Amino acid sequence: MKLSQMARSIAPSPTLRLNEQARLLRERGEPVIHLGVGEPKNKAPRAAIERASALLEGGYVKYGPTAGQPALREAIAGYTETFYGRRIAPExxxxxxxxxQSIYNALVSVVNPGDEVIILAPYWVSYPEMVRLVYGVPVIVPLRDAAFEPQIAAVEAAVSDATRAIIVNxxxxxxxxxxSSAFVAALVDLAERHDLYLIMDDIYHQLVFDGSEAPSAYRFTQRDVDDSxxxxxxxxxxxxxxxxxxxxWAVAARQVVEVMTAIQGQIITCPSPLTQAAAEGALTGSQEIVEDLRRTMQANRDAMLDELHAIPGVRVTRPAGTFYCLPDFSAYNPSSEALSDMLLHKALVVTVPGKAFGAEGHLRLSFSGNREDLIEGIRRIKWALDPSGPNEIYIGDHKIVRD
Ligand SMILES: Cc1ncc(COP(=O)(O)O)c(C=O)c1O
Incomplete structure (x- = not known):
């Protein structure tokens, strides 16, 4: 088969591959615990269901405007004012x-073939591949220490004449x-000095713990959104x-939005008006669900940390947000892929190798699932790593053997 060189250079998502492995094991009746998946267990907010149901009930679900339904774009403008203190236009x-897709669309709109895009490790697995998909060159700022916040000097050192953008999550x-605010402020300053796009992936910005806040890049710029x-x-x-x-969605200068809209129109015409109606319901309806989710994730994090602290030699940095934890297991195995593979086959626990995120020696563990499952999952990991423990354990009537 003749495939494009670029297509052949793209790695499949390791998390999606692990999902598939876990599904196959489950199908065989194996009691797999999935600490790989990043997906809360909650039901969709009532207002989202009602809005989408009403549209569906009307039976009239057709193409809509390419950039999104006006009501949802208004809602996003309102959301931006509420959470970012920025008044923006729906445009x-x-x-x-x-x-x-928003990230891909942003990249394809601002990156020329051969342009460099700076990515900070540990990074979300899709960023380097998406940069390659637009014929850009990912430039990784390597992992520095367990605090997981890069040094601004390292970001500055990665800037070259070919740099076009920085992706930050x-x-x-x-x-x-x-x-930290200091780091985000320094990133904004760096991007403005070098005239770089600063793509802020804020997808987890409401999921922060212990009463803290995720500082927004808008706080540190004097520029109007249209000049930013x-x-x-x-x-x-x-x-x-x-x-x-x-x-x-993406929020950006009108000129950037116009280009993104032209590109999107050629690819999907428009996002589904049905699920846009649900999104509008979510943004404009009761926000209790977000707080419930945040509280649940914080309690899950605490439960996971308690269990992880019981494994000798594992170094854990307390997550301040999201629903992921990235403990350092290098004391057990420097290869995160080998360790993750062993844990899947011996302990039937899905973890994601840190290598995929530029964090070799670490495993990404998600605490977005059921609390009982994540506690059981970490206990199984502890068992699998402890040579002095029993050689076999039972999960229900299913026996698993370490060696
Ligand atoms: C950092 C980050 N950005 C973006 C996404 C994608 O979000 P969506 O489900 O809207 O594509 C994810 C999902 O895992 C993510 O972790």
Whole structure:
């Protein structure tokens, strides 16, 4: 088969591959615990269901405007004012069929072939591949230490004449770190000095713990949104737990939005008006669900940390947000892929190798699932790593053997 060189260079998402492995094991009746998946267990907010149901009931679901339904773009402008203290126009927003698509659309709109895009480790697995998809060159700022916040000097050192953009994700998948105000302010300053796009993936910005806040890039710029190179990405997948609705958005200068709209029109015409109606319901309805989710995730984090602290030699940095934790297991195995593989086959626990996120020696563990499951999952990991423990354990009537 003749495939394009670029297509052949793209790695499949390791998390989606692990989902598939877990599904196959479950199908065989194996009691798999999935600590790989980033998806809360909640039901969609009532207002979201009602809005979408009303539209569906009317039976009239047709193409809509390419940049999104006017009511949802208004709602996003309202959301931006509420959470970012920025008044923007609906024309500064574009809705896409997921935040993932919003990021891709932003990249394809601002990156020329051969342009460099700076990515900070640990990074979300899709960023380097998306940069490659637009014929850009990902430039990784390597992991520095367990605090998981890069040094601004390292970011500055990565800037070259070919740099076009920086992608930043805070609260961060996979580490759960929330970057400090000082760091975000320094990033904005750096981007403005070098005239770089600053793509802020804020998808987890409402999922922060212990009364803290995720500092927004807008706080540190004097520029109006239309003169700014900041592009904010957001969506309903994480804060509202509406992963299956596939709605995300970008907020940017009108000129950037216009280009993104032209491109989107050629690819999907428009995101589904049905799920846009649900997204509008989520943004304008009761926000209690977000707070409930945040509280649940904080309690899950605490439960996971308690269990992880009981494993000797594992170094854990307390996540300040998201629903991920990135403990350092290098004392057990420097290869995160080998360790993750062993844990899947011996302990029937799905973890994601840190290598995929630029964090070799670490495993990404999600605490978005049931609390009992995550406690059981970490206990199984502890058992699998403890040579002095029993050689076999029973999960229900299912026996698993270490060696
Ligand atoms: C950092 C980050 N950005 C974006 C996304 C994608 O969100 P969506 O479901 O809207 O595509 C994810 C999902 O895992 C994510 O972790």
């Amino acid at each position: 500064n927003t574009i809705v896409s069929a997921s935040a993932k 805070s609260p961060n998948n996979p580490s759960g770190a929330v970057y 190179t900041i592009i904010v990405i957001n969506g309903i997948s994480k804060s509202y737990g509406m992963t299956g609705f596939r709605i995300g």
